[in-house]
Amino acid sequence: MPSLHNRRILLIDDTPSIHEDFRKILMPPVEQNPALDELESTLFGATAAPLAQPFELDSAYGGQEGLQQLCSAMQHDRPYALAFVDMRMPQGWDGAQTIEELWKVDPDLQVVVCTAYSDYSWEELLSRLKAHDRLLILKKPFDNIEVQQMANTLATKWDMARRANLKTIHLEQLVEQRNQALQLEIDExxxxxxxxxxxxxxxxxxxxxxxxxxxxxxxxxxxxxxxxxxxxxxxxxxxxxxxxxxxxxxxxxxxxxxxxxxxxxxxxxxxxxxxxxxxxxxxxxxxxxxxxxxxxxxxxSRVDNDENWQWANLQHGIDSTLNIVASELKHKADVIKHYQPLPDIECLASQINQVVMNLVINAAQAMGSERGTITLSNGVEGDQVWLEVADNGCGIAPHSLQKIFDPFFTTKPVGEGTGLGLSLSYGIVKKHHGEISVRSEVGTGTTFRVVLPIRQTAA
Ligand SMILES: Nc1ncnc2c1ncn2[C@@H]1O[C@H](COP(=O)(O)OP(=O)(O)OP(=O)(O)O)[C@@H](O)[C@H]1O
Ligand SMILES: [Mg+2]
Known part of the structure; x- marks a missing residue:
């Protein structure tokens, strides 16, 4: 990134002596004065532009040469703060054309037109170049102080514009971050x-x-x-x-x-x-x-009242359920268990078994002609326990995924599925203040996850 203090000047003039003069005016030999340096840093801080920072002057003796130098400077990310351009250059481009070409490469370049007399009036020039705010005029023969003042003013203006630009970028980044956070909230x-x-x-x-x-x-x-x-x-x-x-x-x-x-x-x-x-x-x-x-x-629909809340072990429930459905699973899938020690949970044990049974039977029914695998895992997270039933069966198509918990939604042939298994399970899990969710990919398999609180606070 270029520095915030730009003292680089491009001088385009076909008269070599003008370059000598500018060098003397803008680049006088600097005498070291530590006391002044200290005063500057006290006044402006470490990042401020030192008062007497010297200018860096590049010379070009015609419009085309000036353009080349500008191009190379831009490529190296070392833009000029300003350019002095002679208006009357009989060989090659004149000042107006040179400025037009320069602005094609760096539209922000500030230009001082140096002129003794010109083929254009000032108004003509301004209307041709259509850039009043980036154009100043310096009449020849020029006054040294005037040149210095112009160079200083425009260099400072460049620095301020760059700072404002950086601020805008920073603000835009902030706005972007806020937008992202907002979007996240909206999605949630x-x-x-x-x-x-x-x-x-x-x-x-x-x-x-x-x-x-x-x-x-x-x-x-x-x-x-x-x-x-x-x-x-x-x-x-x-x-x-x-x-x-x-x-x-x-x-x-x-x-x-x-x-x-x-x-x-x-x-x-x-x-x-x-x-x-x-x-x-x-x-x-x-x-x-x-x-x-x-x-x-x-x-x-929870109209049954024989609810018997009890402290029960989820794993025992899963195992006894697996025993009941063993004959259904026998020819379809192998069951793998990844169990972790679980605390007892406060639940309606028979209903939780019903959920497990629905999930396991669905998993078995999702298998094709090849024998598949059903993986049962569980664990504890904070004050909740979780259970996952994963299969490598047919998977669920995205358009069905939103409907699987709806009562009577089934993709199974008439007589084979009522479409109540998952909606019942959903109701039971909700009654336990838990969550049931699903991840599925067609052709790869499906995983159902049930999360249940260990203790029913309000029950
Ligand atoms: N593990 C799974 N793999 C693939 N599809 C599944 C799986 N589990 C559920 N589904 C899909 O969700 C639908 C609804 O399941 P749900 O258990 O509610 O009803 P069902 O199994 O069709 O019938 P029921 O359980 O009442 O006998 C199923 O028909 C099936 O399309
Ligand atoms: Mg089912």
């Missing part, structure tokens, strides 16, 4: 807002689900009980039918046996006897499934 707020919307959405869906579950519960109850009764009745009917059949075999030939046999064939009685129990069993399975969904919905 947006995220919070979307989390809020998600939990509100789930809360209202929960209420609706509670209503639906309540309404469905009664009919499901009597259908289920009627199916049980029907099953019993049919078994009795079947016994009766068998008895009739035996009685029929004992009848003398001719006595309506033909008729009975024809009817039996017509009604396909043998098939009915086989098929009715199957239909009843399937209906019972179906109704059991509906009962389970209603139960899940109630859980999700």
């Amino acid at each position: 707020r947006k995220q919070l807002q979307s989390q809020l919307i998600q939990s509100e959405k789930l809360a209202s869906l929960g209420q609706m689900a509670a209503g639906v579950a309540h309404e469905i519960n009664n009919p499901v109850g009597f259908v289920s009980s009627n199916l049980g009764t029907l099953d019993g009745y049919f078994k009795q009917l079947q016994r009766m039918l068998d008895a009739y059949q035996q009685a029929q075999e004992a009848l003398p030939p001719g006595a309506c046996i033909e008729q009975l046999n024809a009817l039996r064939k017509d009604l396909d009685l043998d098939f009915l006897k086989e098929d009715i129990p199957i239909l009843i069993r399937e209906s019972k399975d179906g109704i059991a499934r509906v009962t389970q969904i209603v139960k899940d919905l109630k859980n999700f």
Whole structure:
């Protein structure tokens, strides 16, 4: 970075004696005076420009040569504070053209026009160069003091402009930093807002689900009980039918046996006897499934009151859950455990197990034809414990990622997934004042992370 004190001057004049004169005026031999130096640093501090700092004068004897020197100075990041330019130079560019060319390279260059007489009037020159604030005029023959004063004034002006420029850059950097901080805050707020919307959405869906579950519960109850009764009745009917059949075999030939046999064939009685129990069993399975969904919905909407808060060990819960789902996992994935010692946590243990079960089953279901790996890790962080269930399954597409906690969102075939597992889990974790989050990449795998407080303060 160039210094804040610039005393570099470019003199462009085709008369060699002018260069001699300028050198004498602007670069007089400096006499060392330590007392003066001390006074300067007391007055202006270490960074201030010393009062008698000498000028550095570069000479060019024509416009083109001057331009070359300016270009080289700019390339080396050593700009000139000002240039004295002779107006009348018969060989090559005249003063006006030289200044135009100089300003193409350094638009901020301050220029003093040196002129005895000119082909232009001052007004013409100003209007041609359109830069009143960077142009001064010095009439020949010039006065030494005037030259010194001009050089000093313009060099000081350059220094001040540079300082102002640096200040602006500093301010811009500050503004940029503030903007970044603000942007960060806005992003955080947006995220919070979307989390809020998600939990509100789930809360209202929960209420609706509670209503639906309540309404469905009664009919499901009597259908289920009627199916049980029907099953019993049919078994009795079947016994009766068998008895009739035996009685029929004992009848003398001719006595309506033909008729009975024809009817039996017509009604396909043998098939009915086989098929009715199957239909009843399937209906019972179906109704059991509906009962389970209603139960899940109630859980999700937290209408169940049998809440038993207790201090339980998360790892024991995970292990017993793994035992329950072992048969589901057996053919799909290996389970790796990265456990750390955990303190007991205050929780609804059976519901936490439910969460673990949903996550592990989802992980197993995400595996393709190849056997995969499910990694269970946990640990403690401050007054919270965390659990991660990671799989190397199919992953979740970005557009699904926002919906996986919504009730009934499933990508599984009809009959295989109700889409309630994660929304239930979300509700349970929230009830524990915890967080559930997910990271996933299609083709690589998915990691669910559950964070739970060790102690339920408000519970
Ligand atoms: N580990 C995972 N890998 C890939 N996709 C997953 C994973 N976990 C959840 N998903 C996606 O999220 C959807 C919702 O999961 P959720 O557990 O809520 O319902 P489900 O598994 O489809 O049905 P249910 O759990 O009710 O039987 C799934 O259908 C699946 O698309
Ligand atoms: Mg599931």
